[in-house]
Amino acid sequence: xxxHLRLFFTTALVAATCLFNVPxxxxxxxxxxxxxxxxxxxxxxHKIEHNLEESEEKFNIGQMIMHHIADSHEWEITHGVVLPxxxxxxxxxxxxxxxxxxxxxxxxxxxxxxxxxxxxAETIVPVDESRTVYDFSITKNVxxxxxxxxxxxxxxxxxxxxxxxxxxxxxxxxQSAMEVIILFIRDDVVKPNIGPKYEKYLPYLLTLFFxxxxxxxxxxxxxxxxxxxxxxxxxxxxxxxxxxxxLNANGNYYKHLVKPDGVPVPLLLIMIPVEIVGVFMKPFSLxxxxxxxxxxxHIILLSLFGLIFIFxxxxxxxxxxxxxxxxxxxxxxxxxxxxxxxxxxxxxxxxSAIEEHxxxxxxx
Amino acid sequence: MSLLTPNPxxxxxxxVVFLLVVFILAKFAWKPIIKGLKDRENEIQGALxxxxxxxxxxxxxxxxxxxxxAEANAVRDQILRxxxxxxxxxxxxxxxxxAVEAQKMIDSARxxxxxxxxxxxxxxxxxxxxxxxxxxxKVLHRELKDKAAQEQLIAELASSARLN
Numbered sequence: 356x357x358x359h360l361r362l363f364f365t366t367a368l369v370a371a372t373c374l375f376n377v378p379x380x381x382x383x384x385x386x387x388x389x390x391x392x393x394x395x396x397x398x399x400x401h402k403i404e405h406n407l408e409e410s411e412e413k414f415n416i417g418q419m420i421m422h423h424i425a426d427s428h429e430w431e432i433t434h435g436v437v438l439p440x441x442x443x444x445x446x447x448x449x450x451x452x453x454x455x456x457x458x459x460x461x462x463x464x465x466x467x468x469x470x471x472x473x474x475x476a477e478t479i480v481p482v483d484e485s486r487t488v489y490d491f492s493i494t495k496n497v498x499x500x501x502x503x504x505x506x507x508x509x510x511x512x513x514x515x516x517x518x519x520x521x522x523x524x525x526x527x528x529x530q531s532a533m534e535v536i537i538l539f540i541r542d543d544v545v546k547p548n549i550g551p552k553y554e555k556y557l558p559y560l561l562t563l564f565f566x567x568x569x570x571x572x573x574x575x576x577x578x579x580x581x582x583x584x585x586x587x588x589x590x591x592x593x594x595x596x597x598x599x600x601x602l603n604a605n606g607n608y609y610k611h612l613v614k615p616d617g618v619p620v621p622l623l624l625i626m627i628p629v630e631i632v633g634v635f636m637k638p639f640s641l642x643x644x645x646x647x648x649x650x651x652x653h654i655i656l657l658s659l660f661g662l663i664f665i666f667x668x669x670x671x672x673x674x675x676x677x678x679x680x681x682x683x684x685x686x687x688x689x690x691x692x693x694x695x696x697x698x699x700x701x702x703x704x705x706x707s708a709i710e711e712h713x714x715x716x717x718x719x
Numbered sequence: 720m721s722l723l724t725p726n727p728x729x730x731x732x733x734x735v736v737f738l739l740v741v742f743i744l745a746k747f748a749w750k751p752i753i754k755g756l757k758d759r760e761n762e763i764q765g766a767l768x769x770x771x772x773x774x775x776x777x778x779x780x781x782x783x784x785x786x787x788x789a790e791a792n793a794v795r796d797q798i799l800r801x802x803x804x805x806x807x808x809x810x811x812x813x814x815x816x817x818a819v820e821a822q823k824m825i826d827s828a829r830x831x832x833x834x835x836x837x838x839x840x841x842x843x844x845x846x847x848x849x850x851x852x853x854x855x856x857k858v859l860h861r862e863l864k865d866k867a868a869q870e871q872l873i874a875e876l877a878s879s880a881r882l883n
Contacts, residue, residue: 425721426729443728476721490728497732504740511748518755523762537752557753558745566740587725591733650722 416661424581424653425476427495428456432578440498443491444469444479456492496588499580503569511565540564540698548702549709556705559599563592564698571649571690575683583693584649586642593638596701600637604708637704641697648693652686851880 430438439457446452458466464473465482472478481488493501510533517530526534545553545560570582582588612630614623659679663672858872 421722426726474721476726490726491731492728493732494726494729496729497736500733500736504736507740508743508748511744511752515748515751515755518751522755522758534756538756541753541756554753558749559741561749562737562741562744565744566737585725585729586723587727587729588733590725591730591737595734595737 414661414664416658416665419661420654420657421476423657424584424650426580426585428459428471428477428479428492430495430498430580438498440495441493442469442479443493444488445491446481446486446488448486495580496582496585499573499582500570500588503566503573503582506573507562507565507569536564537561544695544699545702548699548706550706552709553702556599556603556702560698560702560705563596563701564694567592567645567697568690568694571694572687574649574653575686575690581649581653583645584653586646589642589646592645592697593642596641596704597638599701600704600708603705605711607711608708637700641700645693645697648689652682652689656682656686 428442429440432438437457439455442452442454442456442458444452452467454467456471459471464471468482469488470480470482472480479488479490479492510529514530514533517526521527521530540561541553541557544564545557549556567583570588573579574581574583612634613627615626615630618626656679659675659682662675666672854876858869858876
């Protein structure tokens with residue numbers, strides 16, 4: 356037990372030092388080039404850089420946290436170890452442009468007529484403001500998501516081959532570990548909520564669960580991206596569930612929206628808007644729940660580690676590390692719980708949309 | 720508030736990656752896994768059913784066996800009883816037969832004895848008659864010479880002849 360604790364201690368401390376080396380690349384002297392039309396942008400940029408410089412001396416915890424939670428065009432594993440990622444831009448006049456994000460490593464963070472703005476989140480803006488550009492870059496989150504996709508595909512295709520090759524034999528090793536979770540999702544989450552027609556939705560819901568779980572857990576690793584704590588990701592997942600629900604919903608579901616059973620006619624004036632708001636509230640709550648839980652967990656952990664840098668005391672560091680260790684365990688639990696809840700609620704929404712309204716069924 | 724504004728590029732990649740993952744996993748992972756799980760469940764259920772059936776059959780077989788044994792015992796007892804009866808009957812019959820035979824033998828012996836007796840009596844009578852005749856002849860022969868003596872003799876003979 357002691358060795359475990361010590362191991363975690365050292366890991367937590369190393370992680371803390373890795374995580375909180377705020378990038379200091381932008382330490383160049385400020386130059387003023389008045390003739391440029393991009394003066395405004397540059398000034399804003401320089402202000403932020405100035406802030407970053409200041410934060411080197413005066414540790415700014417808010418900025419540090421935002422930097423770690425937000426997406427980025429490069430993957431900073433630790434201070435100085437930076438993985439440049441491809442930037443993919445589309446604009447009507449230039450078509451698709453692909454270049455490495457390391458090209459922005461210059462005095463003005465400019466390349467090929469584009470400007471990389473560091474803020475809470477990084478954005479690429481064209482120097483010529485009249486142009487519109489769409490950013491399809493492989494950002495840190497996309498790269499992490501691709502990694503999780505590869506992990507998922509490797510794990511589950513290898514498990515599938517176990518099932519094909521060891522037919523009629525007892526499960527063993529990693530197969531049995533995953534089987535427990537798969538069976539849990541199938542028998543305790545999907546089957547009771549969707550009913551007899553559950554098999555059609557099982558692949559989607561299993562993928563949903565494991566995708567969220569793997570990304571949640573990957574997000575807890577030091578130096579990794581905060582994928583499931585990004586609102587774009589949770590929004591896409593929620594919208595996909597919304598689409599699955601409404602593509603498969605039966606007449607009862609839609610009839611219930613405009614004419615709920617047993618509601619007096621005057622009340623319909625209130626009930627119909629409520630029902631329709633409820634339809635959109637469900638995916639919205641899915642989106643916000645996952646996003647908020649994961650982001651909150653990251654913020655708490657980062658705040659704790661930030662305290663070490665605020666106090667700059669050898670006494671406070673172990674105490675906070677211990678606390679962070681405890682919270683890390685909670686975050687691992689939350690990773691599972693959030694994946695479970697997203698899947699559970701998705702299957703409940705699907706189940707309620709495809710339910711046949713025979714009242715004999717209500718006895719269950 | 721950049722945290723709350725979804726990035727369209729990220730949404731695009733998320734859609735592409737997630738849908739690809741769903742399709743790849745559905746085709747190459749979930750299908751065989753779910754099939755494998757279901758096959759195994761069916762197999763286990765089948766094995767359990769078979770065991771249940773076998774147990775029922777065993778019970779039936781056992782009761783059949785017991786019935787068979789009971790029947791065999793009954794048959795054996797019956798055979799033994801029959802055999803004993805037959806033996807008893809045979810002994811009894813033999814005894815009866817022997818008794819009848821003995822009686823017959825006794826009867827025939829008695830008959831023979833009676834016949835012999837009859838014969839002997841007849842013979843004796845004949846003997847007596849002959850003897851009487853001879854005596855009478857002799858007497859006659861002598862007496863005829865001596866008249867007084869003859870008379871005396873006849874008287875004597877007459878008295879001795881009245882034996883029967």
